[in-house]
Amino acid sequence: MAIRILVIDDDQTVRSVLETFLQDEGYEVECVSDGQAAVSSYNPESFDIVLLDLVMPGMGGIDVLKEIRSRDSSACVIIVTAHGTIENAVEAMRLGAYDYITKPFRIEDVAAVLRRAAEFKRLRLENQELKRQLKGRFSFDRLIGDSPEMYKVFELIEKVSRSETTVLITGESGTGKEVVAKTIHYNSPREQKPFIPVNCGAIPYELLESELFGHEKGAFTGAVSTRMGRFEIAAGGTLFLDEIAEMSPQLQVKILRVLQEREFERVGGVKTIKADVRIIAATNKALETAIEEKSFREDLYYRLNVINISVPPLRDRVDDIPLLINYFVPIMCAKKKRENLIFSREAMNMLLSYSWPGNVRELENLVERLSVLKEDELVTPEDLPSRFFSGEPPVTPPVVETENGIYLNDLIEDFEKNLILKALRKTNGVKSKAAQYLNINRTTLIEKLKRLKLDEHVASRS
Ligand SMILES: Nc1ncnc2c1ncn2[C@@H]1O[C@H](COP(=O)(O)OP(=O)(O)OP(=O)(O)O)[C@@H](O)[C@H]1O
Numbered sequence: 001m002a003i004r005i006l007v008i009d010d011d012q013t014v015r016s017v018l019e020t021f022l023q024d025e026g027y028e029v030e031c032v033s034d035g036q037a038a039v040s041s042y043n044p045e046s047f048d049i050v051l052l053d054l055v056m057p058g059m060g061g062i063d064v065l066k067e068i069r070s071r072d073s074s075a076c077v078i079i080v081t082a083h084g085t086i087e088n089a090v091e092a093m094r095l096g097a098y099d100y101i102t103k104p105f106r107i108e109d110v111a112a113v114l115r116r117a118a119e120f121k122r123l124r125l126e127n128q129e130l131k132r133q134l135k136g137r138f139s140f141d142r143l144i145g146d147s148p149e150m151y152k153v154f155e156l157i158e159k160v161s162r163s164e165t166t167v168l169i170t171g172e173s174g175t176g177k178e179v180v181a182k183t184i185h186y187n188s189p190r191e192q193k194p195f196i197p198v199n200c201g202a203i204p205y206e207l208l209e210s211e212l213f214g215h216e217k218g219a220f221t222g223a224v225s226t227r228m229g230r231f232e233i234a235a236g237g238t239l240f241l242d243e244i245a246e247m248s249p250q251l252q253v254k255i256l257r258v259l260q261e262r263e264f265e266r267v268g269g270v271k272t273i274k275a276d277v278r279i280i281a282a283t284n285k286a287l288e289t290a291i292e293e294k295s296f297r298e299d300l301y302y303r304l305n306v307i308n309i310s311v312p313p314l315r316d317r318v319d320d321i322p323l324l325i326n327y328f329v330p331i332m333c334a335k336k337k338r339e340n341l342i343f344s345r346e347a348m349n350m351l352l353s354y355s356w357p358g359n360v361r362e363l364e365n366l367v368e369r370l371s372v373l374k375e376d377e378l379v380t381p382e383d384l385p386s387r388f389f390s391g392e393p394p395v396t397p398p399v400v401e402t403e404n405g406i407y408l409n410d411l412i413e414d415f416e417k418n419l420i421l422k423a424l425r426k427t428n429g430v431k432s433k434a435a436q437y438l439n440i441n442r443t444t445l446i447e448k449l450k451r452l453k454l455d456e457h458v459a460s461r462s
């Protein structure tokens with residue numbers, strides 16, 4: 001089915017240029033000259049994308065945008081605005097516009113933005129549908145993700161939640177292993193009973209044993225009264241054994257026994273207690289290596305690893321980065337009682353190509369830091385910590401394959417952009433030096449900066 005586009009612009013020439021071009025490109029197009037008229041006949045069902053002029057007599061673009069978004073919160077609106085009114089475009093982005101194009105525009109730029117928007121719209125509809133199907137029974141409210149990699153995780157969570165199976169969650173630090181464990185618990189029949197986490201790495205062996213199994217009065221010096229351990233406290237619920245690779249060999253034996261026999265004794269106790277807990281374990285270490293090094297028992301590994309959920313690192317699910325930002329920004333900004341941050345396209349591109357060694361935790365911290373330090377709302381590359389510049393981000397953009405194949409021109413443009421940005425970073429924004437580094441003429445570089453819309457960004461640096 002053809003993508004349907006609504007063009008709202010008071011300029012007759014712009015309307016007819018767009019109409020002819022977009023129809024040639026295979027879109028269905030309707031043009032309206034008046035904001036008020038467009039709004040009153042707007043129906044969320046009839047259009048996929050709206051191209052909206054900001055400056056019009058009568059009802060202005062910003063009001064049209066507000067009105068459309070209030071009726072259709074998923075409307076994909078692209079702003080067309082005269083060069084030099086960038087503040088208005090930022091305002092529009094804050095109100096939920098998808099992107100903006102500056103006038104005078106090159107028709108290829110319009111085509112590129114529209115392709116991205118159409119792909120975005122399609123993915124969003126597809127994911128909404130998937131999420132709706134899963135959400136019928138499951139709640140993933142706190143586990144954000146719209147990438148194919150996370151959908152694999154969602155599907156596994158859905159499978160294991162209803163069962164009692166022991167689950168081993170693996171993944172780098174900060175990828176969200178604990179969030180996954182909680183999601184399993186709160187979607188399981190045990191949801192009304194406690195979710196009890198134990199950090200096996202943080203507590204020394206002697207303490208951890210009594211922490212887990214409890215102790216009888218007088219079991220050791222300092223055991224002045226009988227105390228329940230986490231296994232008993234979690235009765236009916238879920239026990240989350242975090243950083244399992246750090247557990248001492250003695251304790252590994254004891255945990256193995258609980259997993260096999262489903263019973264244990266308190267430290268210094270003789271009474272056998274039934275362990276009515278579901279066990280979820282997590283680690284950011286490769287247990288296979290620990291087994292080879294004989295620091296982790298192989299038999300315990302097989303008991304824990306009945307089902308393995310591997311949470312992918314953030315750099316392998318780049319699609320989730322904008323989504324996570326949209327999730328954390330309102331939370332952090334509300335906490336600081338400030339207006340929401342907006343990320344410029346250049347800043348967002350840097351976040352997309354960064355390697356995120358600290359994964360989602362690092363991203364959450366970045367948003368929090370910016371919500372404290374940034375005075376205005378627009379985040380540009382200059383606001384990002386230096387690690388986003390050093391450590392040579394990959395200059396090759398991820399090749400996104402869509403239903404319609406890959407978009408060679410967009411990819412090449414991004415590639416070119418990244419190389420130019422790299423040169424400018426290396427030369428502190430001095431254009432003549434950057435041109436020298438790239439082995440091109442200064443004038444060629446300046447032309448490219450214009451064409452790739454990098455000139456505003458550079459102007460503020462040199
Ligand atoms: N998919 C996600 N959606 C929303 N928040 C997330 C997601 N993944 C992680 N977070 C947040 O990132 C932070 C780190 O997550 P979490 O503690 O679950 O990571 P972890 O894998 O257990 O890390 P570690 O190995 O260091 O213990 C938390 O504040 C968590 O709320």
Ligand SMILES: [Mg+2]
Binds near residue numbers: 177178242
């Ligand atoms: Mg953790």
